[in-house]
Amino acid sequence: MRQDGRLARMIHVLVHMGLLGGRETSERIAQMLNTNPVVVRRTMASLRQYGIVKSEGGRGGGWSLTRPLTEITILDVQRALQGETILDAPLSNDHPSCPVERAANAKLQRAFQSAEQTLEREFQKVTLAEIGEIAMASAKAGKTG
Amino acid sequence: MRQDGRLARMIHVLVHMGLLGGRETSERIAQMLNTNPVVVRRTMASLRQYGIVKSEGGRGGGWSLTRPLTEITILDVQRALQGETILDAPLSNDHPSCPVERAANAKLQRAFQSAEQTLEREFQKVTLAEIGEIAMASAKAGKTG
DNA sequence: ATAGACTGTAACACTATTTGTTACGCTATA
DNA sequence: TATAGCGTAACAAATAGTGTTACAGTCTAT
Numbered sequence: 001m002r003q004d005g006r007l008a009r010m011i012h013v014l015v016h017m018g019l020l021g022g023r024e025t026s027e028r029i030a031q032m033l034n035t036n037p038v039v040v041r042r043t044m045a046s047l048r049q050y051g052i053v054k055s056e057g058g059r060g061g062g063w064s065l066t067r068p069l070t071e072i073t074i075l076d077v078q079r080a081l082q083g084e085t086i087l088d089a090p091l092s093n094d095h096p097s098c099p100v101e102r103a104a105n106a107k108l109q110r111a112f113q114s115a116e117q118t119l120e121r122e123f124q125k126v127t128l129a130e131i132g133e134i135a136m137a138s139a140k141a142g143k144t145g
Numbered sequence: 146m147r148q149d150g151r152l153a154r155m156i157h158v159l160v161h162m163g164l165l166g167g168r169e170t171s172e173r174i175a176q177m178l179n180t181n182p183v184v185v186r187r188t189m190a191s192l193r194q195y196g197i198v199k200s201e202g203g204r205g206g207g208w209s210l211t212r213p214l215t216e217i218t219i220l221d222v223q224r225a226l227q228g229e230t231i232l233d234a235p236l237s238n239d240h241p242s243c244p245v246e247r248a249a250n251a252k253l254q255r256a257f258q259s260a261e262q263t264l265e266r267e268f269q270k271v272t273l274a275e276i277g278e279i280a281m282a283s284a285k286a287g288k289t290g
Numbered sequence: 291a292t293a294g295a296c297t298g299t300a301a302c303a304c305t306a307t308t309t310g311t312t313a314c315g316c317t318a319t320a
Numbered sequence: 321t322a323t324a325g326c327g328t329a330a331c332a333a334a335t336a337g338t339g340t341t342a343c344a345g346t347c348t349a350t
Binding site: 004005007008009011012015016019032033034035074087090091092094095098099100101102103104105106107108110111112114115116117118119122123126130131132134135136138139 | 149150152153154156157160161164177178179180219232235236237239240243244245246247248249250251252253255256257259260261262263264267268271275276277279280281283284
């Protein structure tokens with residue numbers, strides 16, 4: 001079941017930015033993510049629109065957080081990247097007037113809504129600051145690999 | 146967030162098969178799904194492997210259920226189509242030794258596991274017989290569209 | 291002012307996945 | 321033995337995500 005890897009990648013970057021504290025260019029972020037600056041700008045633009053980061057052009061410009069990691073949850077990042085919907089029930093649309101198809105779709109939709117609520121709750125529980133702390137602790141313990 | 150539409154389509158077909166009670170050819174099933182017989186065989190093969198349907202070749206052959214709709218849940222169909230995993234956490238793999246990436250992935254994985262458990266529970270609660278009943282009721286009530 | 295270091299964005303190529311299609315072999319039955 | 325069915329490989333088409341190039345706009349140091 002293929003999904004969008006941007007959430008994990010952006011969390012990764014934001015935590016680094018929070019720990020470093022300063023401003024990062026698209027170029028440097030691209031290196032963190034093994035990708036290139038345009039992809040970074042494209043994705044960071046969603047975060048900016050949602051108010052998580054800001055960008056400044058011109059010499060000395062780059063990206064920075066608008067608030068500390070303690071005030072950013074995984075859910076915030078998710079919302080910024082994909083809007084309200086986290087999980088989308090994969091419904092069928094072969095015979096929209098068929099009562100069987102409708103009944104099946106309705107049941108699936110309810111199930112996915114429950115799962116989405118769970119995911120939402122879990123996402124909201126985790127701040128990026130927590131992730132940073134876990135990373136620092138494990139790095140200190142020498143689990144760097 | 147795009148996902149696999151086979152689950153909904155197969156539920157649709159299985160309920161029809163259960164309500165009709167007999168045997169269906171790949172050709173007829175393909176018509177129900179607005180697709181073609183090869184795609185049907187490909188997908189039905191997974192259900193057969195899991196023991197939900199059986200196929201018979203030769204003249205008069207086709208597909209039939211191995212047990213009544215009351216004994217098939219959405220989870221059964223899901224398992225047949227995709228195995229154990231329902232939701233896959235979309236993790237990042239840019240710097241596998243980076244403790245920040247690891248910590249972020251770990252948190253995401255836990256969140257998705259919770260959601261997967263919810264989905265599993267919901268899927269197991271619903272039998273195809275229920276879906277058939279809902280469909281029959283709504284058809285009787287004239288909500289056929 | 292102007293050069294340089296940035297972001298913003300359009301356009302296009304590449305890749306992987308799903309779905310659809312054609313073709314042909316095998317099997318059971320009338 | 322002709323026919324109606326499944327089994328499967330091989331290939332085409334559509335879609336989505338990602339990567340890349342190119343160029344315009346913007347800010348700052350000098």
